[in-house]
Amino acid sequence: MTVEKLPPNEFIVKVRRGRIDRPVYMKRRAVMIFNRDQKDITFSYDNCCTILKAKLISQVPWSPPRGCTLRFMSDTRNEEEMILEFESHEKLMEAFSILKSKYLERSQFVFSTELHSGRGLHTTNVENRMERPTDDEAPPMAVESRRSRVKKR
Known part of the structure; x- marks a missing residue:
């Protein structure tokens, strides 16, 4: 995609939208526009536009995703x-920050301990993963001492 200069509330995105049981793989280029007055988001395509009501959005990850892709339920009904x-x-990150601070309520997010419905998608909390060292990260002597303690019991 080419980088175009847009106002702060507009973003160029590629959109895939479909029902969970019948996914759509085709991407459509659009300009995503945050409409602050109506609390909705407009996706302006070449020949049409779609208005997404913020109150219908759900299962947005609480932690910002890595990479360039954001996935969520656009219409729970x-x-x-x-x-x-x-x-x-x-x-x-700019768009995510706008969504999180001005458009969505806490109940519209999904947290690392909750699963998305549908395809079983879930978010991960990087901080939690980093805090718990695995046995591979522990020095070999510490692993041996743990094993010997288990044998003595």
Whole structure:
């Protein structure tokens, strides 16, 4: 994608949208526009536009995703899923920050301990993973001492 200069509330994205039971693999290029007055998001395509009501969005990851892709439920009533691919991680972070601070309520997010419905997607919390060292990260002597303690019991 080429980088275009847009106002702060607009982003160029590639959009995939479809029902969970019938996924759509085709990506459509759009300009994503945050409409602050109506609390909705407009996706402007070449020949049409789609207005997404913020109150219908759910299962947005609480922690920002890595990479350039954001996946969430765009319409819970019709079980529609939306996948947005941004130009860069920085652009995703800008849009994610706007969504989190001005458009969505806490109940619309999914946390690392909860699963998405549908395809079993879930978010991961990098901090939790980093805090717990695995046996591979522990020095060999520490692993041996743990094993010997287990044998003595």
